[in-house]
Amino acid sequence: MARNEEKKLHIVMFPWLAFGHLIPNLELAKLIAKKGHQVSFVSTPRNIDRLPKLPSNLVSFLSFVKLPLPKVDNLPENAEATTDVPYDVVQYLKKAYDALEEPLTSFLESSKADWVFYDFAAFWAGSVASKLGIRSAFYSIYTPPAMGFIGPASVLSGENSLRTKPESLTVAPPWVHFPSTVALRLFEIMKILDTVSDDNESGVSDMYRFRESIQNCDIVVIRGCTEFEPEWFQVLDNIYQKPVLPVGQLVNREFEDEEDTDTWRWVKGWLDNQARGSVVYVAFGSEAKPSQEEVTEIAKGLEKSKVNFFWVLRLRRGAWDPHVLTLPEGFEERTKARGVVWTSWAPQLRILGHVAVGGFLTHSGWTSVVEAVQNEKPLILLTFLADQGLNARVLEEKKMGYSVPRDDRDGSFTGDSVGDSVADSVRLVMFEQEGRIYRDKIKQVKDLFVNTQRQDKYINDLLSFLQFHGNNKHA
Known part of the structure; x- marks a missing residue:
């Protein structure tokens, strides 16, 4: 041997x-x-x-x-x-x-x-x-x-x-x-x-x-x-x-390509101007593309939540994707004082490591989950494809994340009007007493991951x- x-x-x-x-x-x-x-x-x-x-x-x-x-x-x-x-x-x-x-x-x-x-x-x-x-x-x-x-x-x-x-x-x-x-x-x-x-x-x-x-x-x-x-x-x-x-x-212990320093410099400058724990980071990985209905729900939810946000949104999957996503009319103008919609590559690991970020609205892809735990960011879960639903159930069971409420059969969002599900979920996980368990648990499991x-x-x-x-x- x-x-x-x-x-x-x-x-x-x-x-x-x-x-x-x-x-x-x-x-x-x-x-x-x-x-x-x-x-x-x-x-x-x-x-x-x-x-x-x-x-x-x-x-x-x-x-x-x-x-x-x-x-x-x-x-x-x-x-x-x-x-x-x-x-x-x-x-x-x-x-x-x-x-x-x-x-x-x-x-x-x-x-x-x-x-x-x-x-x-x-x-x-x-x-x-x-x-x-x-x-x-x-x-x-x-x-x-x-x-x-x-x-x-x-x-x-x-x-x-x-x-x-x-x-x-x-x-x-x-x-x-x-x-x-x-x-x-x-x-x-x-x-x-x-x-x-x-x-x-x-x-x-x-x-x-x-x-x-x-x-x-x-x-x-x-x-x-x-x-x-x-x-x-x-x-x-x-x-x-x-x-x-x-x-x-x-766990990835090295930051993404250092070449894209202009991007990080701008993003960091914006985050530096936000209060500690005040920003929800919204990103769904390189594979998932939300439907137009889901994009509208997320946008309306972020607007209703009154929470600062940095949203990485892929408008299409490659140059051959005929379905280009659109934001609700006037959304960016109405939220520009407290939010950014970023439509190209973003340095996720660096963003999650910033003290201004207090929560992560994610698709439950496991690499993103690991990066969130690494940086002690509680999870708001919105699944799209493949194994993401199974990952979300694990995170729910372990009180590491909270899923945006949806109808089990057709995936439609619950709530009295468009955006309520996302708005309520973001505020719960990031700020409310009822969501404290998610903020605490993500810190408790960190040693198991890193x-x-x-x-x-x-x-x-x-x-x-x-x-x-x-x-x-x-x-």
């Missing part, structure tokens, strides 16, 4: 083409590279060029491998990530991604890799690695509760009759043997029904991708920590029947496992 631990590994990482996936993969890659192991981070040229620059001490250990994205019909030129295209075009992006199987195989053949870490979309990568004598890990950036909820392979394959209707996803499944509210609301399910259908241009459902990814790997590596969600790790152990290794919450010794132990334990079992594979 001692000799195994002396061996330096070569790990290939192949994330899905979404920045909500690329960034957590890069964070793990950096932590592995810091231990002196070689990491090849494989993606498309434009995505790699848009990633944060590497610290100089990691350049010799972490290399970027650019595989040109194959052209497919209906996928716009230079569209290489989900952020570049409207939601209904993502199926063509998956089709192009699947066409990377051959170039990835060619790279692996000459790479002398010990392990391949692949994402859910690359359902074929585990089989490719196995044929080449390389160990593989399905690396899930989705949390243990989300993966536990979607379930074992028999359910993902449709062989099990438990989930024949959308309503069956609104309750905790039978393999979760403890009380839990972690489930989807009906309106959240209806938004993502296409992910369970094979009737899309890639020819493969997301459920099939998850099933094959889980079945064809040697181990499952997952973002999360056992101290925060021990019961969900037990669920995964039970349903996967193979090693499940946590890698911690992957403890550097714990994070270091997760990486050391992972590498020890990879060294020992990787060598056995080639023995």
Whole structure:
């Protein structure tokens, strides 16, 4: 074992083409590279060029491998990530991604890799690695509760009759043997029904991708920590029947690109002029785009709340998105004394770290959650897609966040008039006595997320496992 631990590994990482996936993969890659192991981070040229620059001490250990994205019909030129295209075009992006199987195989053949870490979309990568004598890990950036909820392979394959209707996803499944509210609301399910259908241009459902990814790997590596969600790790152990290794919450301790200093200088200047804890930061990540109805509700809510705000609003998903969001007439003029609507990239980590920010209205994407906890900002939750509803249930259960009230069936906002739900939720979490529990709880859980010794132990334990079992594979 001692000799195994002396061996330096070569790990290939192949994330899905979404920045909500690329960034957590890069964070793990950096932590592995810091231990002196070689990491090849494989993606498309434009995505790699848009990633944060590497610290100089990691350049010799972490290399970027650019595989040109194959052209497919209906996928716009230079569209290489989900952020570049409207939601209904993502199926063509998956089709192009699947066409990377051959170039990835060619790279692996000459790479002398010990392990391949692949994402859910690359359902074929585990089989490719196995044929080449390389160990593989399905690396899930989705949390243990989300993966536990979607379930074992028999359910993902449709062989099990438990989930024949959308309503069956609104309750905790039978393999979760403890009380839990972690489930989807009906309106959240209806938004993502296409992910369970094979009737899309890639020819493969997301459920099939998850099933094959889980079945064809040697181990499952997952973002999360056992101290925060021990019961969900037990669920995964039970349903996967193979090693499940946590890698911690992957807190980003480095600020975004320092190149965009003019942006931060302006934003900081504005925040510096606001009272401590008076600003709600509103942002929904690189993937989620609100509907026009949701934008109107948020805008009216921010106006009614009388709370200062900094709102990062993506008006469209890429240059080919025909649906450009609009704000209510006169909104910016009426709120200009206390609010900003920012329509381009913003330095989220820096903003959340500013003392003027007292709350975060978020989509519940886990990277944003981690950054909020890191900076002790209580959460107001407004979900849109994918696993966000499951993340929100976890945060509600643990009193780390409060969801904007919505009708469970159709997602319509409650309240007597437009904006009431958002306005009431923001004030509750940020200022009212009833919301104090959210402000306190976010501070109490911080150590579970940002403890550097714990994070270091997760990486050391992972590498020890990879060294020992990787060598056995080639023995």
